[in-house]
Amino acid sequence: MAYIYPAPGVTGSEVTLTLQNSADTTNDDLVIAGLQDMTINASNDVFTWEQLDSGSKFQIATTATNSVAMNLVVDQTTFFGTVADASQASDDTAAELGVFGMSKLKSKVDFSIFLGHPDGTASGGKTISGSGYITGLAPTVSAGEPVWVTPITITVEGDYTIA
DSSP, X not given: OOOOOOOTTSTTTSOEEEEEETTOSSOOOEEEOOEEEEEEEEEEXXXXXXXXXXXXXXXXXXXXXXXXXXXEEOOHHHHHOSSOGGGOOTTSOHXXXXXXXXXXXXXXXXXXXXXXXXXXXXXXXXXXXEEEEEEOOOOBOOSSSOSOEEEEEEEEOSOOEEO
C-alpha cells in the first residue's frame, strides 16, 4: 500500500497548488504558498423518485458539483498580484492579477494540485487539475491570529483530470 503523505517543508513532497489565468496566452503560473489545509470535493448529485409499485425510492447519480476549498495565509504579492489595481485586465497573468484580482475580474483559472508523494520525490506523485472560478474570499485577522488568513474556493467547471 502506498499512502500519499504530503510532508510539509519537504521539497517535492508537499501539496502544491498552481493557478493560471485561462485567458493568459503566456502560460505564466502562480504557485500558491501558505496553504493551511485543502479539501477536494467531488460530489455527485442524485435524482430520486418514487413509484406506486414499490415501497422504496429509486435513485440515479447525475452530474457532479466539484470544488476545491482551502485556507491560506495571505501573502501580499500572491493575493494582490504584481500590477496596480487600476491596470488589471482579464488577460493578465495569474501572477499579475493575484488571487484577489482573478476573483474580482471573474477570470476563469486553470489549476493543478500536486498531492505529494510518499517517498519525498516529485516524480510519481498524483496531480489533480481542472478549471473554474475563484470564490469565497473572506480575509480575517484577530489578536489571537495576527496574520491575515482567508478561505478560498475554486468552483470547478467540468471534470477533474487526474495524472
